Amino acid sequence: MSLWPLALTAFLASAVEAIEAVTIVLAVGYAQSWRIALTGAAYASIALAAIVGIGGPAILHFIPITIIRIAIGAFLIWFGYGWLRKAVLRYAGRIPLHDENAIFEREVATLRNAHEARVGLATAFNGVFLEGLEVAIIVLTVGSASKDALVTAAAGALAAFTAVVIAAVLVRHPFERVPENTMKFAVGVMLVAFGTFWLGEGIGITWWYEDAAIPVLAASYAAVALLVSFSLRLR
Numbered sequence: 001m002s003l004w005p006l007a008l009t010a011f012l013a014s015a016v017e018a019i020e021a022v023t024i025v026l027a028v029g030y031a032q033s034w035r036i037a038l039t040g041a042a043y044a045s046i047a048l049a050a051i052v053g054i055g056g057p058a059i060l061h062f063i064p065i066t067i068i069r070i071a072i073g074a075f076l077i078w079f080g081y082g083w084l085r086k087a088v089l090r091y092a093g094r095i096p097l098h099d100e101n102a103i104f105e106r107e108v109a110t111l112r113n114a115h116e117a118r119v120g121l122a123t124a125f126n127g128v129f130l131e132g133l134e135v136a137i138i139v140l141t142v143g144s145a146s147k148d149a150l151v152t153a154a155a156g157a158l159a160a161f162t163a164v165v166i167a168a169v170l171v172r173h174p175f176e177r178v179p180e181n182t183m184k185f186a187v188g189v190m191l192v193a194f195g196t197f198w199l200g201e202g203i204g205i206t207w208w209y210e211d212a213a214i215p216v217l218a219a220s221y222a223a224v225a226l227l228v229s230f231s232l233r234l235r
Helices: 004-031 034-062 065-091 100-113 117-145 147-171 180-202 210-234
Strands: none
Touching: 004 034, 004 100, 004 117, 004 147, 004 180, 034 117, 034 147, 065 117, 065 180, 065 210, 100 117, 117 147, 117 180, 180 210
16 A cells, blocks of 8 residues: 555644644643643643553454554544544534634633643643644544555654644744634545545455545545535535
8 A cells, every 4th residue: 555645644633633622721821831841742642642542453363454544544533523524614614613713712811711720731741641642543543544545644644743842842823824624625535535445444444546536535535525525515
């Protein structure tokens, strides 16, 4: 299997989650202190690294590849559908667009009313851990096909987190101009496409042109999602 689609999916998914995590860390830093914010983020990062480092090799070592493909395929379809559904509803105007600046302002207001350092520490830890846990799940599932795939997915996630953190250090402000909904749409499409491909392989489907079926599946899902969004907007 070509590894670049895995890297791209992991990168985009991680970038979305990293933006949300950084928004929370920035809020803690502004409302309380940067030491508290960075300490909470560091503890969460260590916990996530342990989960990926232990969970990934364990999955590949103990579970048969056919079972992995069926389970991972079904999971990715379910997980990706959740992202894709929200993106479609946002494009259709049925639910509001994700506003990182509004989230930042709410977090700052809440934290300024909570004077205890442990509140800020817990907020930073939970924000990074929960958002990072979604990334860890995507990395472990998308990369479970092989050790090379796992390394590639992890590298894509690490690159995204590094880019977002560097941008946050330079800007020190929420990323309200980042097209997050478009990124979620793309990630949702890719996850559902990968899920369909691996689930099909797991139950014995032979895909025409093998890996080349993945972009075809992704394009088909994207077209259907955009058509549904357009139809909902007209109603």
